[in-house]
Every structure is written in structure tokens, then in C-alpha cells.
Amino acid sequence: MGRSGPGRIIALVVSLGITLAVSGLLYYWFREAAFLGNDYQSTFEPASENAEKVHSVYVLVFWLAGAVFVGVMALTLAFSLMFREQEGAEAVQTHGNSRLEILWTFIPVVIVVAMAVPTFDAIVQIEGDAPDNALEVTVVGHQWWFEFRYGDEGIVTATDLHIPVDRAVHLSLLSGNYQADGSFIDNDVIHSFWVPRLMGKKDIMPGHENHLWFTPTETGTFLGQCAEFCGLSHAKMRFRVIVQTQEDYDAWVAQQQTNPADPTDEQLLAGQQAFSSAGCIGCHTINGVSQGLVGPNLTYVGERSTLAGGWLDNTPAQMEAWIRKPSSVKPGSHMPDGLVDNLSQDQVDALVAYLQSLR
Ligand code: HEC
Ligand SMILES: [Cu+2]
Structure with missing residues (x-):
């Protein structure tokens, strides 16, 4: 039979040590990467109300799943020590134990309900209608760039989406091209709009208008990218959301609404x-x-x-x-x-x- 007592304990301590060291390094690396400023894409640092909701469901599920993992592992370890082969001990077969059966049906049900309630709550809020005072912007996906059209303000831009902080923004997602007469042709492919710090991703479909809304809670620049393979240069289809104070945003709008001065130089x-x-x-x-x-x-x-x-x-x-x-x-x-x-x-x-x- 295997190694003696001390050998086993050393093996256990060494593997535990390696596991802790590796997870510690990963944790450290992640925190470092996560604090490079705004310039990264991470769902772990939500910067809008809806992203915060998604994140809180994630955290809840993480801890519940973590508790299950630790509990199951600890019991497995404990039982394999308690009921290991021992001299003089007889193996016993048992059949059915109503109390245990009920217990281990009940516990998972409680866990699933504890995850389901906040999950549905988040889905209902996020997929629900945007607030009435939301800023309306149409996002048009093109191979390989994003266009932003502010209908009420009469502004059209690309790649940089400017929005004010603490106000809901409602995005209508289209794939294709506006024509000179104002009509729209669905002549592009499927894209997906994703700014990890601001909200979950949403597909942009030709021939089907999708919607997305969120309320940014911090000013700053938030990176996004197309998250659905859309052809050769898909990886080079990025954009940024520039969340500004109301004042800065108003100034930006006013500037966009005037034509650039004719060059004299x-x-x-x-x-x-x-x-x-x-x-x-x-x-x-x-x-x-x-x-x-x-x-x-x-x-x-x-x-x-x-x-x-x-x-x-x-x-x-x-x-x-x-x-x-x-x-x-x-x-x-x-x-x-x-x-x-x-x-x-x-x-x-x-x-x-x-x-x-x-x-
Ligand atoms: C046949 C149509 C077409 C013509 C003609 C054309 N472009 Fe473009 N241009 C595009 C498209 C499409 C893009 C976006 C490409 C992408 O990012 O994948 C683009 C992107 C650009 C960009 C980058 C803009 C941004 O916001 O990222 C600049 C600058 C530009 N074009 C300048 C020019 C100049 C200068 C000319 C004339 C010499 C020109 N283009 C002629 C279609 C055209
Ligand atoms: Cu794309």
C-alpha cells in the first residue's frame, strides 16, 4: 500500500501550496490588468446601471457555486478519510434514506431559486423598454465600422459614440446602409455590439431591428468591439463610447451641429x-x-x-x-x-x- 503517513502529508501540502500560488498569481495579474484605467474591456468593472445588475447576478452565482464546490469537496475528502478501509471494519450496504433524499433535493432547489429570482429580475429590467427621456441613437453596423446617428440632434458620426453621463441611452441596432432618400437597405451582415463595461452584447441583424439601453454612471472612454464574426476584418471593427458630463456633451452636440468653417489657408x-x-x-x-x-x-x-x-x-x-x-x-x-x-x-x-x- 502507497506511501507512509508523512509522505502523504508532504504531497498534500505541496499540491495545496502550488494551487494557492497559481491562483494567487492569476488573481494578482487580473487585478493589475483590471486597473489599467478605462482602457480595457472587462465585465468585472461595470460602469452602467444595467451592467451593474448583470455583474451582481454573476457575483451571486459565483459565490453560490463556490460554496457548493467547497462543500462537496470537503465532504468527499472527509468521507474518504472517515470511511477508508480499516482493519476489522466490515463494508455495509445501505438502501434508501428518505430524510437524506429530501434534504439533497431541497438544497439544490433553494440554490436554483436563489439564482433564478435575481436573474429574471435583471432580464426583465434590461430587456424592458428604455426610460422615456432616454437619448435616442441609431447604431448602424457596417463591414467594418460602426456608425452612430442621433436622429433628434441630426448628427451622424462613426466609431466614437458620445453620450452624457447619468442619462439613459437607447440604441436601435441596424445593419445596412441609409440611402439619400432616407430609406434603409439591409445590405450588410450580422454584427454584434458590445461594450463590456457598459452592457451585455446584442446582435445587429440585417432586416431585424434590435434594441439596447443602459445608463452610464461614470464619465470616461469605454472600449467596445464587434462581437460576431462578420468577415475578413472583423477583428478590426472597434469603437469607443465617450461618456461626458452633460456640459461637455452639450458642447459637443453644438459643435457637431455647425458645419466646419471653409478653409482659408x-x-x-x-x-x-x-x-x-x-x-x-x-x-x-x-x-x-x-x-x-x-x-x-x-x-x-x-x-x-x-x-x-x-x-x-x-x-x-x-x-x-x-x-x-x-x-x-x-x-x-x-x-x-x-x-x-x-x-x-x-x-x-x-x-x-x-x-x-x-x-
Ligand atoms: C467606394 C467608397 C469610398 C471612397 C471612394 C472613399 N472612401 Fe474612405 N472609407 C470608405 C469606407 C467604407 C470606410 C470605412 C472602412 C473601414 O473602416 O472598414 C472609409 C474610411 C475612411 C476614413 C476613416 C474614417 C474613420 O472615421 O475611421 C478616412 C479618413 C477616409 N475613408 C478618407 C477617404 C478619402 C480621403 C477618400 C478619397 C481619396 C476616400 N476616403 C474615398 C469608403 C470610401
Ligand atoms: Cu462586425
């Missing part, structure tokens, strides 16, 4: 001309300049924190790289390559400077 004027001669106007809107509807609205593209679905930093160099050859940044991109091949470097510089000046 010679280089910027040349850039604006290149924007139309290179055919950008066919796909992009700049309020007061062009009305294309295929690509992101570029009216204030200069102030976006990122470009091309959150994949590039919004610097002149990155913007130039994008404009010269979108497919090298995002394979399969619906913006064609080679649009500015016939322009001189000065003209491309002017085009980039013009777009960067839109802020």
Missing part, C-alpha cells in the same frame, strides 16, 4: 479640392461639402481618437497610410486602394492636412 483649400477630385465625395459626407453615404461621415474626422474602426491612431501618417492603401490596413475594406495614386505628395499632404483640420 491655401494648403487646406488644395486639400478640400483633392477631396473632391480624388472621388472621396462619392462615399463620404462632410457637412457643407459632400453627401456620400457609403463610408463614415468625415465632418469632424480630425477630432476622432482613432481611424478605420478603431484600428489606427488618428495621426497624419496613419491617415495617409489608410488613404493610400486601405486594404493593407484592413483586408477586404470597402474603401478602394489607389484613389490618390495620381496625386502628388504635396496634394496628398494637403488632403490629410485638410481632414485633420476638421475638428
